[in-house]
Amino acid sequence: MGDLYHALSDQTRRLILDELTTQDGQSLFELCSRLAMRHGITSSRQAISQHLGVLEDAGLVSSERVGRTRIHHLHTAPLREIIERWPAPGKD
């Protein structure tokens, strides 16, 4: 599995996660359109596709092929690792 922290280190990837938080189950083209309209992302379709690959390697996104489209789902569970690794002090 890829590096969770590396996956989060890119702003475009974080905006992709934002978009999937707003509406889960989007295709590559939908994500490209909405990132362009709502966040001014001018990256190409291939760039977004590569970002989705990084997010999927990190376990933050899963995808399933549906006909000629690929639907992407958000998974926030891996983020728990961050909080558990450096727990907040003063609560024990």
Next chain:
Amino acid sequence: MGDLYHALSDQTRRLILDELTTQDGQSLFELCSRLAMRHGITSSRQAISQHLGVLEDAGLVSSERVGRTRIHHLHTAPLREIIERWPAPGKD
């Protein structure tokens, strides 16, 4: 303020946070020694110092000059942003 996610994207920086979690309030030399012994980090003192600068810019570490040493403290509060930005589903 610097980028929280960029600060977390480097493994050496994450190990520094681990070390400060184990024992808060270490100096640069203490961190270098313990990183080398416990994690096999071979980076130079200057490399660790630069990492501490990035962590401090991100608000994850604060430091105070004490005599001829600088003491570093861990702050986990900024990590809450991550969980709040992409909340876990199915709990509302």
Next chain:
DNA sequence: TTGACATGCAAGTGACTACTTGCCTATTCT
């Protein structure tokens, strides 16, 4: 004050990475 200790600053370098470009595969509709 002088030497030793702990850290700070800044330029240079090699590796990594996000992005583009070009072409290819798979699926749907007429």
Next chain:
DNA sequence: AGAATAGGCAAGTAGTCACTTGCATGTCAA
């Protein structure tokens, strides 16, 4: 079948980043 749609693969490029090297600053003890 043939055209259009949605996506996949791979090489090349420019910019970023972690790291080192060399020198400078500040602090403490004798």
